[in-house]
Amino acid sequence: MKAKHLRNRWLGLLPLGLILFLSGCGQLEMTVLDPKGPVAESQYDLIVYSLWFMLGIIVVVFALFAYMLIKYRENRPGRKESDYDPNLHGNTTIEVVWTVIPFIIVILLSIPTVTTLYDLEKPPEPEAGEEAKDPLVVYATTADWKWFFSYPEQDIETVNYLHIPTDRPIEFRLTSADSMSALWIPALGGQKYNMAGMMTKLYLEADEEGTYDGRNSNFNGEGFAAQTFKVHAESEEEFNTWAEEVKNEAPELTAERYDELLQPGLTDKESFSSTHLEYVQHHTKEGMGYVVENYREQFKKKLHLYEIEEQESFQ
Amino acid sequence: MHITDILVTGEPIIYGAMVSMALVGIALFFLLTYFKKWGWLWREWLTTVDHKKIGVMYILSALLMLFRGGVDAMMMRVQLAFPDLGFLNSQHYNEIFTTHGTIMIIFMAMPFLIGLMNIIVPLQIGARDFAFPYLNALSFWSFFFGMALFNISFVIGGSPDAGWTSYTPLSGAAMSPGPGQNFYLMGLQLSGIGTLATGINLMVTILKMRAPGMKLFHMPIFTWSTLVTCFIIVFAFPILTVALALLTIDRIFGSQFFTLTGEGLPMMWANLFWMWGHPEVYIVILPAFGIFSEVIATFAKKRLFGYNVMVWSMIVIALLSFLVWVHHFFTMGAGAFVNSVFSISTMLIAVPTGVKIFNWLATLYKSKIEFTVPMLWSLAFIPSFILGGVTGVMLGMAAADYQFHNSYFLIAHFHYVLIAGTVFACFAGLVFWYPKMFGHKMNERLGKWAFWLFFFGFHVCFFPQYFLGLDGMPRRLFITNVVEWLPLNVISTVGAFGMGLGFIVFVYNVYYSFRYSERETTGDSWNGNGRTLEWATTTPVPYYNFATVPYVDEIDPYVRMKEEGKTTFEESKVKPIHMPSYTGQPFIMMAFLGLASFGLVFEWMYVAVFGLLGGVVMMIRRSFDYDDGYYVPVEEIKRTEKKARGL
Numbered sequence: 001m002k003a004k005h006l007r008n009r010w011l012g013l014l015p016l017g018l019i020l021f022l023s024g025c026g027q028l029e030m031t032v033l034d035p036k037g038p039v040a041e042s043q044y045d046l047i048v049y050s051l052w053f054m055l056g057i058i059v060v061v062f063a064l065f066a067y068m069l070i071k072y073r074e075n076r077p078g079r080k081e082s083d084y085d086p087n088l089h090g091n092t093t094i095e096v097v098w099t100v101i102p103f104i105i106v107i108l109l110s111i112p113t114v115t116t117l118y119d120l121e122k123p124p125e126p127e128a129g130e131e132a133k134d135p136l137v138v139y140a141t142t143a144d145w146k147w148f149f150s151y152p153e154q155d156i157e158t159v160n161y162l163h164i165p166t167d168r169p170i171e172f173r174l175t176s177a178d179s180m181s182a183l184w185i186p187a188l189g190g191q192k193y194n195m196a197g198m199m200t201k202l203y204l205e206a207d208e209e210g211t212y213d214g215r216n217s218n219f220n221g222e223g224f225a226a227q228t229f230k231v232h233a234e235s236e237e238e239f240n241t242w243a244e245e246v247k248n249e250a251p252e253l254t255a256e257r258y259d260e261l262l263q264p265g266l267t268d269k270e271s272f273s274s275t276h277l278e279y280v281q282h283h284t285k286e287g288m289g290y291v292v293e294n295y296r297e298q299f300k301k302k303l304h305l306y307e308i309e310e311q312e313s314f315q
Numbered sequence: 316m317h318i319t320d321i322l323v324t325g326e327p328i329i330y331g332a333m334v335s336m337a338l339v340g341i342a343l344f345f346l347l348t349y350f351k352k353w354g355w356l357w358r359e360w361l362t363t364v365d366h367k368k369i370g371v372m373y374i375l376s377a378l379l380m381l382f383r384g385g386v387d388a389m390m391m392r393v394q395l396a397f398p399d400l401g402f403l404n405s406q407h408y409n410e411i412f413t414t415h416g417t418i419m420i421i422f423m424a425m426p427f428l429i430g431l432m433n434i435i436v437p438l439q440i441g442a443r444d445f446a447f448p449y450l451n452a453l454s455f456w457s458f459f460f461g462m463a464l465f466n467i468s469f470v471i472g473g474s475p476d477a478g479w480t481s482y483t484p485l486s487g488a489a490m491s492p493g494p495g496q497n498f499y500l501m502g503l504q505l506s507g508i509g510t511l512a513t514g515i516n517l518m519v520t521i522l523k524m525r526a527p528g529m530k531l532f533h534m535p536i537f538t539w540s541t542l543v544t545c546f547i548i549v550f551a552f553p554i555l556t557v558a559l560a561l562l563t564i565d566r567i568f569g570s571q572f573f574t575l576t577g578e579g580l581p582m583m584w585a586n587l588f589w590m591w592g593h594p595e596v597y598i599v600i601l602p603a604f605g606i607f608s609e610v611i612a613t614f615a616k617k618r619l620f621g622y623n624v625m626v627w628s629m630i631v632i633a634l635l636s637f638l639v640w641v642h643h644f645f646t647m648g649a650g651a652f653v654n655s656v657f658s659i660s661t662m663l664i665a666v667p668t669g670v671k672i673f674n675w676l677a678t679l680y681k682s683k684i685e686f687t688v689p690m691l692w693s694l695a696f697i698p699s700f701i702l703g704g705v706t707g708v709m710l711g712m713a714a715a716d717y718q719f720h721n722s723y724f725l726i727a728h729f730h731y732v733l734i735a736g737t738v739f740a741c742f743a744g745l746v747f748w749y750p751k752m753f754g755h756k757m758n759e760r761l762g763k764w765a766f767w768l769f770f771f772g773f774h775v776c777f778f779p780q781y782f783l784g785l786d787g788m789p790r791r792l793f794i795t796n797v798v799e800w801l802p803l804n805v806i807s808t809v810g811a812f813g814m815g816l817g818f819i820v821f822v823y824n825v826y827y828s829f830r831y832s833e834r835e836t837t838g839d840s841w842n843g844n845g846r847t848l849e850w851a852t853t854t855p856v857p858y859y860n861f862a863t864v865p866y867v868d869e870i871d872p873y874v875r876m877k878e879e880g881k882t883t884f885e886e887s888k889v890k891p892i893h894m895p896s897y898t899g900q901p902f903i904m905m906a907f908l909g910l911a912s913f914g915l916v917f918e919w920m921y922v923a924v925f926g927l928l929g930g931v932v933m934m935i936r937r938s939f940d941y942d943d944g945y946y947v948p949v950e951e952i953k954r955t956e957k958k959a960r961g962l
Contacts, residue, residue: 058701068682069694084616088618113714117714121651179490200648289575302406307401
């Protein structure tokens with residue numbers, strides 16, 4: 001009686017997991033599984049590809065597991081003498097089989113992983129029939145706990161928000177003025193670290209217009225949760241209009257103003273008609289200690305955040 | 316300096332904790348005094364070098380830390396399910412997830428397993444104690460004072476708040492001023508001495524003190540897992556020691572190894588940390604595999620399937636564990652080639668692990684499964700761990716990891732492997748060997764309640780977190796301020812409380828069983844199904860373990876011993892047994908080093924130097940210590956054995 005009770009619970013796990021999983025996929029529209037650009041798309045493809053293998057493994061193991069528990073429990077009615085072999089301790093054939101199969105799975109998973117890894121180091125390929133565009137270069141610099149996006153081509157800079165044209169690769173040049181952070185826009189693709197004294201490159205691209213959520217995904221202290229930004233993906237014309245508007249209307253980013261903004265703390269969105277790039281080179285050995293040297297005292301203050309304004313939903 | 320500069324002030328939760336800690340302290344003091352137990356505490360516990368008692372102290376400390384780490388977890392879950400309450404602010408939350416992670420890994424998982432190893436490994440190989448019993452006591456006290464130091468941080472000085480990974484430059488002196496981060500460094504450093512010493516100690520014990528005839532490939536699988544783990548400890552822990560020392564020198568003496576200034580290399584910390592940190596993961600999972608293997612074979616009443624393959628797969632896992640550390644930071648931009656190499660080495664670990672899973676399933680084939688509580692924990696491990704394992708492979712695919720990294724997908728994954736692996740194993744092992752330790756079993760009915768509550772709580776808590784990760788929720792976020800994330804967070808919190816409830820039932824069961832469980836009369840507690848030497852000893856195990864050590868030339872020697880009617884007491888062969896003397900020196904030495912560490916935390920150099928000198932004096936004293944132990948006379952052995960065996 002007890003064992004039967006048990007069996008039902010074990011079996012109950014399988015459909016429960018599946019239901020949860022399917023409802024999860026269907027209703028929540030999870031950002032990572034709803035890609036809005038070719039980079040996120042390639043990662044999505046890889047995830048789904050691997051998911052099939054994983055589901056296969058889960059089904060096989062769960063089935064074997066359930067079979068063993070049901071068939072070989074001690075007090076199963078109708079157990080036969082032949083159902084017990086206490087000295088059975090090996091079988092070379094089957095052991096070779098279950099070593100080789102995982103090996104094959106690893107090989108099958110490795111191939112697309114490696115090719116995708118190499119692809120992600122380059123700007124995404126244009127769709128068939130379209131000509132390749134030069135990537136738009138955006139310097140994404142973090143300082144505790146804000147984002148600076150510098151557009152050298154347009155000679156403008158934004159704080160805590162980002163505009164990008166659709167269907168054109170964006171080449172993010174990531175660096176940090178102080179703590180290590182990471183640029184993550186899940187709808188557009190995976191993240192990479194921003195590190196002081198270094199510059200990392202991350203290619204992303206949006207192929208649908210919309211507003212996406214971006215954030216620092218690497219914990220870097222008290223203001224971490226507030227270090228987010230919105231990504232406005234719009235057509236090339238709209239983007240150019242916006243850039244011109246900022247260029248014409250926004251104030252210049254002076255060295256003094258930039259220094260002020262670098263102080264640890266939270267700031268609102270801002271726009272400037274010039275960039276900080278000539279003032280400090282955070283990615284160089286000379287520039288990596290700039291903030292820490294200047295604002296050492298201010299890192300001692302605590303923010304004690306209790307709330308941060310509620311964010312709009314992910315698109 | 317004023318007292319309020321040191322004490323953490325202004326947090327009602329912490330005031331509450333202070334008061335309750337003070338009350339518990341006072342209560343303990345009065346109880347010990349009232350029952351005149353101070354002498355007993357000193358003679359029987361603080362000065363012991365008996366591996367079984369040290370093991371019990373390890374496990375008690377680990378359970379206490381499981382409680383502390385669990386309370387941290389509950390507080391985080393409450394904050395995430397009810398963000399509008401304003402329960403925790405960002406700073407407080409950061410401290411809590413930092414202490415939760417550090418405590419669960421360093422002060423819960425490892426000592427729990429080391430405690431089980433302490434008690435069981437010598438019994439499994441027919442040894443009478445560790446190779447170096449004095450060193451074993453030293454190890455425990457170094458862990459104990461390291462743990463105490465780390466834990467007082469939240470009332471004195473403030474807790475560390477840079478995550479259990481303590482990445483630089485964030486954890487450096489510039490961005491994390493104050494004593495918090497020093498607590499982390501010194502707590503880990505102090506307890507790390509003990510772990511390293513235990514690694515060496517157990518390694519020597521296993522290699523040199525096995526019963527006559529017992530070859531390496533005759534050893535019980537838990538002992539094998541311990542041996543492999545010891546090798547990992549000995550190769551991995553020095554890296555942590557060096558990394559911690561460098562960061563300590565950075566913070567306290569102003570060097571620039573990991574700083575942003577002076578051309579420091581902050582990213583080197585991440586490398587050093589994970590060169591230790593990844594092997595560390597296997598330090599806590601391999602012994603778990605060993606425990607499951609023992610429990611499953613015992614309650615399947617069958618030999619473990621593929622013993623040799625099990626051993627070799629552990630060795631392969633141990634080797635690979637040193638070759639995968641970069642997968643913790645694929646996103647650092649090391650380039651496609653580096654990431655490809657580490658991606659493949661990471662996925663390769665799935666092969667030996669998968670083989671182990673199939674071997675356990677094959678052990679169940681043609682067996683007679685008995686659903687005891689330890690077996691339930693072990694069986695539940697298989698499907699749960701598979702979910703953690705396959706998502707681990709997904710995380711190992713570097714290109715996809717760019718999306719999973721730093722998200723709740725990762726959180727779900729490592730809780731699936733660490734809880735379903737390590738924590739389930741700790742419970743399975745503790746319940747399984749409980750009669751060996753305390754002379755009575757844990758109540759089965761309460762045990763099953765604890766199991767099912769914890770098991771369902773665990774899945775309800777962590778399964779939704781995979782989806783939170785896929786929806787872009789990053790880890791270490793103190794507030795759920797995206798509406799879509801809230802429902803799954805609430806579900807997760809419900810599950811967490813289920814686990815908490817399971818733990819409470821488990822602890823109650825300890826008390827209940829102490830009061831009401833039947834006392835064991837035989838050593839072979841599980842219906843005579845014991846297979847290895849620990850079950851051949853009497854219950855309670857005499858302090859010398861084996862009156863006569865049997866000759867062993869096969870796996871599962873006790874099965875045949877029972878068939879042939881042999882015991883570990885062959886009266887004609889009893890000889891005087893050489894045993895080590897109890898000593899208070901390890902306790903005192905580590906108390907001094909604990910004081911030194913405390914001094915360093917607050918950068919009070921006089922205190923640090925005084926503590927360090929005290930430690931050195933104790934070491935010199937040890938060097939001139941000529942106490943060689945004593946011999947247990949034959950008469951006493953015979954008397955003890957006859958009484959225990961009812962002859």
